Amino acid sequence: MDDMLNTRAQAALVQALRQGELRAGQFLSMPQLVDILHLPLAAVREAARHASSSGWLEIIPKRGVQILEARPEVIRDSLDLRMVLDQEGARRRILTGDALPELLSPLRETHEQMLTAARGAPAPDLSPRAIKVDLSLHDFLAGGLDNPLLRACYDANRIRIAIIQRARPFVQERICSAMEEHLAIIHALERRDAQAAVEAIAHHCDRTQHWWGVRTYQQAD
Numbered sequence: 001m002d003d004m005l006n007t008r009a010q011a012a013l014v015q016a017l018r019q020g021e022l023r024a025g026q027f028l029s030m031p032q033l034v035d036i037l038h039l040p041l042a043a044v045r046e047a048a049r050h051a052s053s054s055g056w057l058e059i060i061p062k063r064g065v066q067i068l069e070a071r072p073e074v075i076r077d078s079l080d081l082r083m084v085l086d087q088e089g090a091r092r093r094i095l096t097g098d099a100l101p102e103l104l105s106p107l108r109e110t111h112e113q114m115l116t117a118a119r120g121a122p123a124p125d126l127s128p129r130a131i132k133v134d135l136s137l138h139d140f141l142a143g144g145l146d147n148p149l150l151r152a153c154y155d156a157n158r159i160r161i162a163i164i165q166r167a168r169p170f171v172q173e174r175i176c177s178a179m180e181e182h183l184a185i186i187h188a189l190e191r192r193d194a195q196a197a198v199e200a201i202a203h204h205c206d207r208t209q210h211w212w213g214v215r216t217y218q219q220a221d
Helices: 002-019 030-037 041-053 072-095 100-118 126-143 148-167 172-190 194-212
Strands: 057-060 064-067
Touching (some): 002 041, 030 064, 041 057, 072 126, 072 148, 100 126, 100 172, 126 148, 126 172, 172 194
Antiparallel strands (some): 057 064
């Protein structure tokens, strides 16, 4: 029973982080976290320990927890890690001989639709829709890793990026450029051009860091 409650609490905490119910930098007492997750205190504490080990929050003794802050170094490191995993996922997708055009066709379609929508009139649901489309390509690249340890690393980082993304919603201009960058990655994958895919992924990471106003590793050096 305890294991089941712990699993439910971990899933509820992840969902709250992804949906923005728990915000970047937010302080909460354990009773407040219990009220949000609607699960027993012991299970919530265990979920918080798991989240702390994954880097999603910090446990503050006798006070509660603080959700990961969207600090410049956190943004840079999280995006850089995603870039490295995306690049390796792209290489492996190309090397395995997957039927990439068929697999990529729905991704291309949704990206083109989102690009068209972003070039049109403003809409209140544009940012969350764009985040969903954005993540679809990154998830596809991570699927090419074919390594449970690397995939676990990607999944943990995906939550960190979800927390960060909720701190600053996409604006239409950035949605347009992000979709164009993603389509360049898709085009390189369709051509099975590993070097072009790696370069397109690096460019996307660089532009995303620029949009967040953080220095890249190259700039820091």
